């Protein structure tokens with residue numbers, strides 16, 4: 001088997017205008033290790049295997065569509081992040097990317113902490129035995145009931161996102177007779193996405209409290225006076241799918257600047273800063289993500305340098321990768337149903353899932369790769385659009401890609417890097433039954449989230 005360059009497919013439709021396009025130079029049977037989880041290979045018959053199990057067997061046992069999660073890869077990524085940041089920092093896995101009880105147990109075993117941002121995520125974390133002190137609670141509009149639950153459980157930190165919430169959490173903690181450890185989420189005026197970041201004028205969004213007009217300093221002033229709160233630090237999260245560290249650099253500099261102002265005004269040096277998540281992964285061969293140790297070094301260098309120049313003790317750093325841990329560890333397996341060649345345009349390949357199991361393409365114009373995985377093929381590449389079975393023309397899974405021209409109904413195709421924000425954003429549109437998540441490891445496959453059934457749907461419909 002080989003794991004070299006996999007054709008990414010064109011990034012934009014206009015690269016391959018109607019009627020003529022350039023087929024990729026690489027062999028469609030080759031798998032790019034960047035976009036597939038670590039134990040994925042092809043066996044001698046050309047069928048894809050993960051965790052030592054062949055996809056046709058997995059499809060037979062678990063059906064399609066289904067997400068297959070490479071458990072040893074997930075654990076290895078957790079360890080890589082934990083090792084890279086070491087004992088002087090904390091890694092919080094962002095549960096919204098994908099959360100289940102099995103994942104919570106893996107995180108505990110691999111020494112990670114956990115971010116939650118709703119009562120449901122908190123319930124999952126606690127039910128699976130995550131110690132409350134290792135949980136951080138996020139969100140721009142936590143309900144009173146959610147805050148009460150988090151305070152009662154004793155979560156390690158609540159990240160405060162508004163003035164109302166500062167008062168609300170203080171009140172609830174005081175009533176419960178505790179002091180809740182909190183951070184204040186600030187917006188540093190940086191928004192980063194993929195290869196770009198914009199360093200000004202991005203306060204126009206719902207999260208956090210702006211640094212720019214002194215709002216964040218005022219939030220700190222209030223938090224420091226309230227008995228129910230123990231302010232442990234400042235939090236900043238600048239975006240998603242980021243490759244360029246420059247946005248983090250600006251963010252860290254501005255957060256450290258605020259720490260210096262807090263010291264000058266209040267005589268306290270806050271012990272922690274959280275730089276959020278948002279680190280990018282490879283969805284196609286054109287993406288070049290950084291390794292956790294490079295990210296850790298870059299962040300700790302920036303913070304250390306900025307603190308030295310501000311005369312501050314270096315605070316404890318935390319980070320919150322979600323996508324970067326779980327994203328690369330899973331692929332979605334689909335069966336091809338219909339194939340429609342549109343003369344002079346492209347071929348539409350319909351699969352048995354779609355926007356109900358992967359909304360990212362419709363929502364953000366996300367790029368994905370795709371491969372024929374039930375067999376190898378020597379056929380010519382054909383330009384395809386992989387679409388779902390939903391009643392929506394925007395129901396696209398992979399916008400532009402190449403698959404072999406002998407693709408046929410019944411073939412299995414897989415879309416890699418669907419571990420993050422696919423199952424967690426899945427819907428029941430058209431009364432679709434949300435697919436299972438199957439963990440595969442060392443020749444064993446285990447359902448960790450089962451497939452929905454029609455009974456599940458009908459149970460909620462109480463007539």
Ligand SMILES: *Cc1c(COP(=O)(O)O)cnc(C)c1O
Nearest residue numbers: 094237240277278320321322323
């Ligand atoms: C979404 C989010 C994350 C995780 O983002 P990824 O892109 O999955 O790494 C981390 N922290 C906060 C506050 C978030 O909202």
